[in-house]
Amino acid sequence: METFGKRYHPPGTPPGTLSRHGDGGATRIRLLEYSSEQFSEILSPTPEQCRIAQQNDLIDWLDVTGVHDPTAICELGETFGLHPLALEDVLNSGQRPKVDFHEKHAFLILNLPHLIGEEIVLEQVSLFVGDGYLLSFCSGDGEAFEPVRARLRQGFGRIRTRSVDYLLYVLIDVVIDSAFPLLEELGEQIEDLEDLVLEKPDKSVVSSLHQLKRDLLLLRRALWPQREVISRLIQHDAELVDETMRPYFNDCYDHAVQVIDLIETYREMLSGMLDIYLSSLSNRMNDIMRVLTVIATIFIPLTFIVGVYGMNFKNMPELEWHYGYYGVWGIMIVLATGMLVAFRWRKWL
Amino acid sequence: METFGKRYHPPGTPPGTLSRHGDGGATRIRLLEYSSEQFSEILSPTPEQCRIAQQNDLIDWLDVTGVHDPTAICELGETFGLHPLALEDVLNSGQRPKVDFHEKHAFLILNLPHLIGEEIVLEQVSLFVGDGYLLSFCSGDGEAFEPVRARLRQGFGRIRTRSVDYLLYVLIDVVIDSAFPLLEELGEQIEDLEDLVLEKPDKSVVSSLHQLKRDLLLLRRALWPQREVISRLIQHDAELVDETMRPYFNDCYDHAVQVIDLIETYREMLSGMLDIYLSSLSNRMNDIMRVLTVIATIFIPLTFIVGVYGMNFKNMPELEWHYGYYGVWGIMIVLATGMLVAFRWRKWL
């Protein structure tokens, strides 16, 4: 994940300016209209089709994937009467999750995290919900919403029989729950790392730890505010969320809290593991030093003794003694044994 | 305890989908009906028996153990009119403790921690409380509720004379209090570890510390929200909790707070102990280095001196001196004594 990860205009740019960032995939627009009886899906609808759709009695879901084309987004904004600042946030992905209540619609920004290969990628999902219509904008490929589209097409489950706030719930649920597989994967990585740290810590541990901490830190920044978004959605006294939908949104809220709980737990586990790793490094250093010390303190004095009798003085009586050589060996053995005993007594061996 | 520890559906699954996870023990259902005068217990009641029980004036406790059979759970859900999302939470154990107030009943999730051998296991206890009936679902073996069942059978104490909220209190009390024996056991382990760290720290300390910290971290995640659950239960203005039951639920709340207090205290004690362990490692390293330094700095210069007189130069006048050898010994003794004095002065010996 990117550290800064936010797109912004240079300070001083007039508010509501829409501009192109990077060149991701093309913008694909799908218009799904449904009621309990009928369902239709139009790819790349014309503005006129959108306007008609908005006025009939069906529930309209305008599903936009890829938000790199300011012109198309701006056109949609005009068709549905969206606030220019909200459109700016749709285009400038990397926003903080939030909910804004405008006159005719609510505007939500959420982050949908998923793994691409080894890397965690955040897709910004922007939702506009009004009376009978919902616009969704995904900064990524929008594949996460495919099961929802499939359920709508097949008329499976309750989804076609309920109003637009049920669709809103389903999409939010997908976004929130998409964190679970990711966190399960991270949980497994953490457990593997834990075993490594406790059993045979090596240098790779440090960078793995750092990578995981960093990912969790950025993930927390991205997902933490979602809890408040859903809480404000529930508490908002407009008729946006129907009374019978409460348990569903409460369930979303619980999941958002669980995601944060897990992230916090993981972060604490990781910070504990660095301490363990550092103490195992210290332990290792102690082992190494102990060996060095034992060897050196035994042999340095012995080497001194043999050096003494390697001196070339004319007058060194010991050298003439018949058992001098054996005597020196005796002294050295006694000395070495004494030291070994002392080391064992100090628990260094 | 498992790090991730949560069961979930793949994102995009329709809400209220009930599916089988793992294959734990069989689902056992007990229907206990009682009033102050009578008591009956039916094992594996039929749906019909449940429906009848629900309509009579007795208090019904449907005690379900093992939640791996989606069909049976689903049937019960229909009989008692339970919300599909709540049933989903019953089956997907590893939920965060919470309380939801539905139209006809309240739904609670609690975690019951206990020790199996060395390992801490969390049983999810889900409770539905309605007018005159209580459903309890235990993800484990439900042994913790045996004393309550026994009291009901024997008509011991006040339990048979009170309404269903007293039964609710008794079950919550069992769940909350089950943390105390566990925490007492952990407290003893921490005190043992403390003695070990202060007296003769060895490598096993690190992994024990880590294991305890990890257990407490996961335990905190599981038990922390229970405080709020009980607090919301007390504050909820429905007639769920009778005025005369307030002191009982307040007592539960106090116990839930004490559990968290203990966990936090233990966690702080453990984090202090790692510091102590690290400083004892440093102390040890200092000791080892001091010995090495003393031995090396005394003998290295002496070895040099004897090396000098081991040289084979033709013209080395000292070698010819009659007392040269003794003179060298004298110099070396003076040098060694001087160093020992210096070391003692620096407090290295």
Add this chain to the structure above:
Amino acid sequence: METFGKRYHPPGTPPGTLSRHGDGGATRIRLLEYSSEQFSEILSPTPEQCRIAQQNDLIDWLDVTGVHDPTAICELGETFGLHPLALEDVLNSGQRPKVDFHEKHAFLILNLPHLIGEEIVLEQVSLFVGDGYLLSFCSGDGEAFEPVRARLRQGFGRIRTRSVDYLLYVLIDVVIDSAFPLLEELGEQIEDLEDLVLEKPDKSVVSSLHQLKRDLLLLRRALWPQREVISRLIQHDAELVDETMRPYFNDCYDHAVQVIDLIETYREMLSGMLDIYLSSLSNRMNDIMRVLTVIATIFIPLTFIVGVYGMNFKNMPELEWHYGYYGVWGIMIVLATGMLVAFRWRKWL
């Protein structure tokens, strides 16, 4: 102080069960009756005497010391109509400080810390305050209340002229203020330790630090909730605390806050001191290593040089040179001096 420190029933025990824990000193009961004019004190009053006392116009203080006798406590409970859960808390000492408002009386639990020798001991003080009577239960020897009893006996100060809430204030004041001499003692220990750490840190520092941190941690757990207890007592809108008594209870509240402030400050000072100690260990290690390095790097090359001229090759021209020996000395002196200069330049000497 004990780490776990709480007494509890096995989970599943019926609420309100009173049972004997340990066998502390005998239970002593004193009944003190007073008004501004009269005063009487009865040791070990009969239940009948208690009942009479409760009905007359005098203020009654039933002062119970030692709470190990369930029968006596239970009898008192019946006489004064106390809640069984409250009596359970009185017997199971080690409770968290709290205040409960029952119909006819308020129930308070407080912790009275004092030093016995070197060890901090917590006495649980349980207070029931009703209309014209106050029951106090001390888990310890109750000596802390002796000055209050003396003031009552002598009619000294305002105490005899005021109502029962003044007596409540006086007892709470004694309990809260008993932390000050203890904290003053701990403050002195911390200052002594601070001097030790900064001037000549040795190994005893670590265990002293640990002991102090542990004591403060457990003290905080025991005293922290007292602030809220008093705050709830003040805010409670019953007529328990008279308007003119407000400044007195506010004063108690300020003292409770000061106690927590001091504990937190001490804890932060201690955690800073461990860092200082660890850095002094590192400093020491640096010193030791520097000496070793200086000695070793000077003499190891010199020893090599003298080793060279100790070789026994037939053909070593230098050995034959007349000034060879002096030349080698010259080289060695230059080398050693050079190294000393280098070390001084690197600030290692």
Add this chain to the structure above:
Amino acid sequence: METFGKRYHPPGTPPGTLSRHGDGGATRIRLLEYSSEQFSEILSPTPEQCRIAQQNDLIDWLDVTGVHDPTAICELGETFGLHPLALEDVLNSGQRPKVDFHEKHAFLILNLPHLIGEEIVLEQVSLFVGDGYLLSFCSGDGEAFEPVRARLRQGFGRIRTRSVDYLLYVLIDVVIDSAFPLLEELGEQIEDLEDLVLEKPDKSVVSSLHQLKRDLLLLRRALWPQREVISRLIQHDAELVDETMRPYFNDCYDHAVQVIDLIETYREMLSGMLDIYLSSLSNRMNDIMRVLTVIATIFIPLTFIVGVYGMNFKNMPELEWHYGYYGVWGIMIVLATGMLVAFRWRKWL
């Protein structure tokens, strides 16, 4: 950034005393008057011109750059009826961001951070907003407002058609958003440092880390309160902020929160990096010590052995043996090989 960074009067100075601090650039005053139809700009207006401007129907923006001239500021204060304490805050730059609601105008203090070369500089922006006029005081060069002045001059965008609260929003937006380029720059520095720490940590890392932490700490102190300033501005029930302006100020609020989020994330990343750096230092020390230990423990015993046969005892039978020399070599090779095997077995090689 300066650590203390605040200007203040000596304690005891009468409130509202205006005095000169340092001698920054000259004070430049610009009076911009506009409505949707007309626009005029007066450099260094006379007090009389200001008074006239204030009374006509146009929107007046008095843009003051450089706040080192107490006389000029004082004159303006009298013309517009500003509170003396507010004027004092304008002159004593380094204030905490705040908003005060006076009778006729609101007074805001904000911090505008920008990079000058390598250094982060805080400009204090003080805004007075009244009915139809806005006074802005920049302690720096005021260049950040140039795009706004340009938009006013060119009549570009909505700015000329809206009332004074839109101008207020635009200026606040510039101040808040000016943190983004700075934070992007810091984010890049952090990522560079991260690579350095993980790949080849050297000593420069420590001071870079420290510098970044310090900058972020001071930046947080300067920007943290801005969130609350905007939040109070939105919640204030005066007609200061028109209903249609809400989304704009909400947007500012979101940006202020994002700025703080980023700063906190960066701070946590940096504190993780110091741990990584310290563990890489420990790792390095381990490597060094391992090499030293291997070399020393192999050669020290060997050197002892050759020392033994360098002794000059008359009676040393081994010296006479024909294959003695080769035997010693054999023993030494066996010994060295054994040690190498032991080291490899311990994973030290």
Add this chain to the structure above:
Amino acid sequence: METFGKRYHPPGTPPGTLSRHGDGGATRIRLLEYSSEQFSEILSPTPEQCRIAQQNDLIDWLDVTGVHDPTAICELGETFGLHPLALEDVLNSGQRPKVDFHEKHAFLILNLPHLIGEEIVLEQVSLFVGDGYLLSFCSGDGEAFEPVRARLRQGFGRIRTRSVDYLLYVLIDVVIDSAFPLLEELGEQIEDLEDLVLEKPDKSVVSSLHQLKRDLLLLRRALWPQREVISRLIQHDAELVDETMRPYFNDCYDHAVQVIDLIETYREMLSGMLDIYLSSLSNRMNDIMRVLTVIATIFIPLTFIVGVYGMNFKNMPELEWHYGYYGVWGIMIVLATGMLVAFRWRKWL
């Protein structure tokens, strides 16, 4: 500053007992009476003078310096009808800052920090404000209020024309602002220490760091509650603070917040600096060890080689070779060069 720093009565002392602590300077009492027209100052007024002063229309400031004389304080208490618990707090300096609203007056305790030489000293300032009179008690020498007395005497500024709450504001302002010179001084010390830590860390750093941390910790304890005191003063709905005085007290509040902000920032800077210091210690150790390792690993093998040819075996063919000596030198030079290359490759040189 003292760690405990609080004076208290032994637990069990009747409330409102006034007793003498230590023997600081004598108690000096000044009575300043003023209105916009007149001003009089009486040193050591009699109780009678005080009583008269209280009844006339002038504003009375009774300024008491040195609070060691219980009799004088008690007399004043009776004259002005002060609460005995408040008087106890005046005498027992070292109280936590607080505000109490009594029936006829408000009672404030504040801490005035200043430097005496190198040491930070806290003066307790106690203020009683009633209708038309203000009593101030300083535990120190009261010099900080001299500028206020001077302004009153000279009738300089607004002070003589305003009511007693303006005097209250002026005194609080002096107390709060007295922290700024102190914090500026500490800020400079921190910056000096920062340079020292980054450039040439030595042992003195640790005790300086510790001293500064300790001072800031105690300063925080003393000044933190002042924010709440002023906030409660502003919010209190009595007529104590006039509407026109709001901006003045808001200004005090902002300053109190800034003081805490600065203390917190300093504390975080200091805790970062200890990490830097520790990492510089580690860096240094690495340098030392590297030098030792390089020298030792080069010369130890060489010394072994020369030792080999120092052996006295009869049969050592190499010794007889004509170029044996030069050959050994060759081998040693190759070996040493190889090692140097290896070290450079590992970046140890």
